[in-house]
Amino acid sequence: xxxxxxxxxxxxxxxxxxxxxxxxxxxxxxxxxxxxxxxxxxxxxxxxxxxxxxxxxxxxxxxxxxxxxxxxxxxxxxxxxxxxxxxxxxxxxxxxxxxxxxxxxxxxxxxxxxxxxxxxxxxxxxxxxxxxxxxxxxxxxxxxxxxxxxxxxxxxxxxxxxxxxxxxxxxxxxxxxxxxxxxxxxxxxxxxxxxxxxxxxxxxxxxxxxxxxxxxxxxxxxxxxxxxxxxxxxxxxxxxxxxxxxxxxxxxxxxxxxxxxxxxxxxxxxxxxxxxxxxxxxxxxxxxxxxxxxxxxxxxxxxxxxxxxxxxxxxxxxxxxxxxxxxxxxxxxxxxxxxxxxxx
Amino acid sequence: xxxxxxxxxxxxxxxxxxxxxxxxxxxxxxxxxxxxxxxxxxxxxxxxxxxxxxxxxxxxxxxxxxxxxxxxxxxxxxxxxxxxxxxxxxxxxxxxxxxxxxxxxxxxxxxxxxxxxxxxxxxxxxxxxxxxxxxxxxxxxxxxxxxxxxxxxxxxxxxxxxxxxxxxxxxxxxxx
Numbered sequence: 001x002x003x004x005x006x007x008x009x010x011x012x013x014x015x016x017x018x019x020x021x022x023x024x025x026x027x028x029x030x031x032x033x034x035x036x037x038x039x040x041x042x043x044x045x046x047x048x049x050x051x052x053x054x055x056x057x058x059x060x061x062x063x064x065x066x067x068x069x070x071x072x073x074x075x076x077x078x079x080x081x082x083x084x085x086x087x088x089x090x091x092x093x094x095x096x097x098x099x100x101x102x103x104x105x106x107x108x109x110x111x112x113x114x115x116x117x118x119x120x121x122x123x124x125x126x127x128x129x130x131x132x133x134x135x136x137x138x139x140x141x142x143x144x145x146x147x148x149x150x151x152x153x154x155x156x157x158x159x160x161x162x163x164x165x166x167x168x169x170x171x172x173x174x175x176x177x178x179x180x181x182x183x184x185x186x187x188x189x190x191x192x193x194x195x196x197x198x199x200x201x202x203x204x205x206x207x208x209x210x211x212x213x214x215x216x217x218x219x220x221x222x223x224x225x226x227x228x229x230x231x232x233x234x235x236x237x238x239x240x241x242x243x244x245x246x247x248x249x250x251x252x253x254x255x256x257x258x259x260x261x262x263x264x265x266x267x268x269x270x271x272x273x274x275x276x277x278x279x280x281x282x283x284x285x286x287x288x289x290x291x292x293x294x295x296x297x298x299x300x301x302x303x304x305x306x307x308x309x310x311x312x313x314x315x316x317x318x319x320x321x322x323x324x325x326x327x328x329x330x331x332x333x334x335x336x337x338x339x340x341x342x343x344x
Numbered sequence: 345x346x347x348x349x350x351x352x353x354x355x356x357x358x359x360x361x362x363x364x365x366x367x368x369x370x371x372x373x374x375x376x377x378x379x380x381x382x383x384x385x386x387x388x389x390x391x392x393x394x395x396x397x398x399x400x401x402x403x404x405x406x407x408x409x410x411x412x413x414x415x416x417x418x419x420x421x422x423x424x425x426x427x428x429x430x431x432x433x434x435x436x437x438x439x440x441x442x443x444x445x446x447x448x449x450x451x452x453x454x455x456x457x458x459x460x461x462x463x464x465x466x467x468x469x470x471x472x473x474x475x476x477x478x479x480x481x482x483x484x485x486x487x488x489x490x491x492x493x494x495x496x497x498x499x500x501x502x503x504x505x506x507x508x509x510x511x512x513x514x515x516x517x518x519x520x
Contacts, residue, residue: 234439
């Protein structure tokens with residue numbers, strides 16, 4: 001019943017997005033970017049989990065493999081969802097404005113931040129990610145050889161992807177650790193979704209292993225995020241601190257705090273206890289809370305980057321999230337469904 | 345009859361020891377002390393041992409350490425000696441968090457080590473089992489089980505016979 005509703009809900013949301021795109025193209029682009037990047041974390045994170053398991057081995061991976069493979073196979077959808085954004089680059093990126101309108105720090109970045117190079121880089125990332133997802137998702141036997149070089153490429157491409165598609169929305173801002181912070185957030189959210197699906201059908205020791213890996217990635221995210229905050233906060237340079245000031249204005253202040261509590265604090269407190277790491281119910285709660293926090297956190301990351309809040313964003317942001325999300329759930333849901341027989 | 349501490353049984357393998365401990369525990373013995381050259385998997389479960397308070401102690405120590413050091417920083421820079429550095433607010437929580445985290449971690453480690461030592465009744469320089477020369481093998485290849493005479497189930501002949509049934513390689517009386 002629920003499953004059959006998903007395409008319907010997704011299509012309704014998609015229709016809303018199309019209407020929104022015709023009414024307010026800019027608001028649509030912003031909302032669509034936030035939604036695409038939010039959901040894109042799932043295949044991107046799953047690919048890394050698969051490659052890590054190919055490197056290290058371990059019972060946790062054998063028991064959970066099918067879920068990561070199903071998630072990795074949704075990579076083409078992420079790429080497809082990014083395509084509409086390519087037609088609105090000039091609306092999204094302030095560095096596309098004429099050169100003399102830009103502040104000096106940004107003018108010097110135009111060697112890297114220019115349209116043809118951005119598109120070329122995007123194509124390069126996408127080819128690598130699709131290749132990795134195809135090798136890992138469909139070709140189990142050849143996937144071992146690709147793990148080590150694949151992980152290196154994955155970190156580099158994702159790091160630069162984060163510079164391109166998150167950080168350059170505010171082109172004056174720069175942070176070294178930004179890409180690593182994004183990587184940790186993506187893997188943590190992907191692991192949370194995987195746990196949500198896996199918890200009912202794996203043994204307690206596997207649940208504990210997965211929970212430990214997840215906790216480590218979450219703490220990695222906290223470390224990266226806090227390093228960035230403490231450095232920028234200490235230096236207090238106008239170009240950099242502005243990024244945080246934008247995100248502590250008005251309601252974003254509270255959304256940011258709520259996202260931190262949901263994404264990190266509550267799962268962390270739950271995962272402190274070893275019995276909770278093995279308990280089906282607590283793990284599912286922690287994973288669900290973390291995912292809710294992740295969605296909020298992503299909106300907090302992307303949306304305050306744009307100067308004014310357009311009224312249409314009020315309904316376009318949730319509509320885009322539902323539309324892209326329904327696509328992912330519809331695409332992965334079938335793969336995850338057939339394995340739920342392993343309950344017993 | 346001389347006073348004695350209990351019986352010392354040696355087993356040849358870890359598996360035999362675990363099986364014996366399980367059987368003795370089920371028979372109602374509670375004053376059981378297994379001694380092994382290395383941590384043996386399944387032994388705590390066989391003893392019916394559940395440790396709850398080491399993690400609780402670690403958590404309590406971590407919270408106390410973190411809150412304490414945070415309070416110290418807040419008190420010294422807001423109350424006791426307010427001094428503006430680099431235009432930062434007096435209560436600079438991002439900077440205070442790092443020592444709070446580090447000291448919290450240190451307290452957790454120290455707390456759990458102390459709790460572990462207390463839980464194991466360590467340090468303990470003397471134990472009656474040291475009177476038995478064979479007990480030296482506990483550091484190389486001997487898997488020992490000490491059954492204290494203070495156990496209400498303890499009975500001279502029956503306990504020794506039971507240990508022998510459970511494949512003890514050698515049984516020695518431990519003097520007090």
